[in-house]
Amino acid sequence: LNLLAELLLLLCMDRIVLIGGGNVAWHLQFALKHSTEFKVIQIYNRTLESLKDFKFVPEHIDDLSKIKEADLYIICISDHAIEEISQALEFKKGLIVHTSGATPMNVLCKHSRMGVFYPLQSFNKNKSIKYKNIPICIETNHKSDSILLKKLTKVAFGKAYFYNSEQRKKIHVAAVFVNNFVNHLYYLGYNYLENNAIEPEILYPLIKETALKIKKTHPLKSQTGPALRNDFITFDAHLEILDNPIQKEIYKLISNSISNIYGHKL
């Protein structure tokens, strides 16, 4: 009887095939491991070796012709390779989506049912993350398919947003500013202290507070520092003790950008 119940449950579940063995795919299979509504049935990658950590997917394949019928195919590979690999799914009836912020949905236009499932977070296999905090940007060419992606979001992830490819590209640009570029500024701060024999960990509480503040205060209102105060003395003193030309350029350019916005010029 238990076996029958399980079988019935399995029949009701939406079946997912993952394409690609990188960080996004790894976290998708991990996030869905206990789901009773979605079942990752198969994963494809060029090499099986890269799939050895994918413990929650029953079938690993490196042959595109062996891809099974499924309700949803999620392509999680490099942007430039999405279009080509999607051709291997040409005769599948399921919904085919990619997970890229920068890539238009249209690269999948050979398929009658296409979409995008873009998690706005940067993933790393070795770093656990609260999936329920991850916003998902959804796009589909059929309204009914957006229901399936919304359900997937509700089951395992954070808030669902519905944006088209142009808007998603803009979200991706903004993400580059607040994630990639911010991380680089962290690096510049850490590196500068290390080069001067100072423990960089001293910066961590400030980094954390600066980020958490944004939840309640718009960054326009939380700005502080010499550039905001139009403090030339500190500006010059800082430029003098920076180590290298690119640090100085970044210091000048961002200070000028701050001064422009708050109405005076450095």
Next chain:
Amino acid sequence: LNLLAELLLLLCMDRIVLIGGGNVAWHLQFALKHSTEFKVIQIYNRTLESLKDFKFVPEHIDDLSKIKEADLYIICISDHAIEEISQALEFKKGLIVHTSGATPMNVLCKHSRMGVFYPLQSFNKNKSIKYKNIPICIETNHKSDSILLKKLTKVAFGKAYFYNSEQRKKIHVAAVFVNNFVNHLYYLGYNYLENNAIEPEILYPLIKETALKIKKTHPLKSQTGPALRNDFITFDAHLEILDNPIQKEIYKLISNSISNIYGHKL
């Protein structure tokens, strides 16, 4: 008997006078409100009006000649005014410190006992903060006085660090990168989405994760994004859809800085 005990306790406490009525002074009196080891006995400001929120200081003054004898004077005013105001404390026996990252201890050199108590955090009167997370940079000209500042740190704040004025200036520069400049990148991301009718709150989980990651992972290792991958296609596409020249300049410069460090050139 209770009164006597209280009196004895008061006699053993270190007495503090605060100079200045800004955000740092406000948080100092608030952080010490329940302390049994330090007692803020007085606060000075040019105008009494600005002191009306300082509920935990019994005496508010706007006349420098009325400053009392104390164990510790903490000057919390704009950098350029520290030296001048410290002259009003010329004949005091207590330790005189300022709280500025960018200002050398030497501006207090007319006093035999001088020091710096620099909290590495940006404060706002209206924003509560966990004082126990705030690192304090300490400098004094007498070793025994560093013990007093270390005790003050232990009572109410986070980790104590001992750096000289040159080192502190460098910490201040690094703080500008990871706090002021990072906040400005948050602003650029938020503003760009708002201008394109997209809710900027979608960025918040990414902002938070990017910051918290630094506790365990050095920013050199946590870098991601198009510049790191040497992805020209995304680089060009992003530059094309940015709104204004200064955004584009920042995008190019930071991308180049990332590429330089990771060994290829955009």
